[in-house]
Amino acid sequence: MSEEQHGVADFLRGRWRVRRRVVDHRAGQEGAFTGWAVFADDPESGQLAYHEEGEVELGGVRRPATRSLRYAERGADVLDVTFADGREFYRLRLGEGGWSADHWCSPDTYLVTGRITGPDSYTERWRATGPAKDYELLTDYERDGGPEGP
Numbered sequence: 001m002s003e004e005q006h007g008v009a010d011f012l013r014g015r016w017r018v019r020r021r022v023v024d025h026r027a028g029q030e031g032a033f034t035g036w037a038v039f040a041d042d043p044e045s046g047q048l049a050y051h052e053e054g055e056v057e058l059g060g061v062r063r064p065a066t067r068s069l070r071y072a073e074r075g076a077d078v079l080d081v082t083f084a085d086g087r088e089f090y091r092l093r094l095g096e097g098g099w100s101a102d103h104w105c106s107p108d109t110y111l112v113t114g115r116i117t118g119p120d121s122y123t124e125r126w127r128a129t130g131p132a133k134d135y136e137l138l139t140d141y142e143r144d145g146g147p148e149g150p
Contacts, residue, residue, distance in 0.1 A: 007076035008094045009048050011116065012039040020139040022058055031058030033065060036144060047072045048079070108133040 020033035035054015042049040048071040056065040068084035077094040090101040090112060098115040108130030116122045120143035128135050 007073070008079055008092065009039075009071065009073050011122075012048065012050075012071070013041070014039060015144045016141040017144045018052060018054060018139060018141055020137055022056070023136040023138070024058065025134040025136070027059070029059050031056060033057075033139075035065070037141070039071070042070070045070065107131050 016037045016039070018033065018035050018037050022029075022031040022033065024030070033054055033056045035052060037050060037052040039048050039050050041047075050067075050069040050071060052065075052067040054065055055062055069089065070082045070084065070086075071079040071092070072082070074080055074091075079092040081089040081092055083089055090103045090110075092099050092101065092114070094116075098113065100111070100113045102112070103110040108128055111127045111129075112124060114122060114124040122141050124137075124139045124141070126137040126139075
């Protein structure tokens, strides 16, 4: 984080280019997501709203993809992450430039690790395992100074 940024929410605010590698171990397929994401203050909830849009390609099929999350500040380096509908997801607790957390979604477990890689970049790795899931999502975020939206 730069000296002007005082917490993880300050670091995240803005528009990001997103490149994600998808590895589905169960199906033996690899794919990719490319798009953008915006972290913006939501005046109604007082939370940081995350919205992602782009295109995913997996198994030779391309289709649009979106995702929305909410981030509630719980301290300078702690955010509670929820799904857009308010369900709990995980707690992002930044420590020494990185974080890790898990989320149990019956019957599978999701583990996230993240790392700030520069003043305008970070990575995130998700690993989902269990009887229904076996995949990895490896995502690179780079800050994009362009206008919000596609």
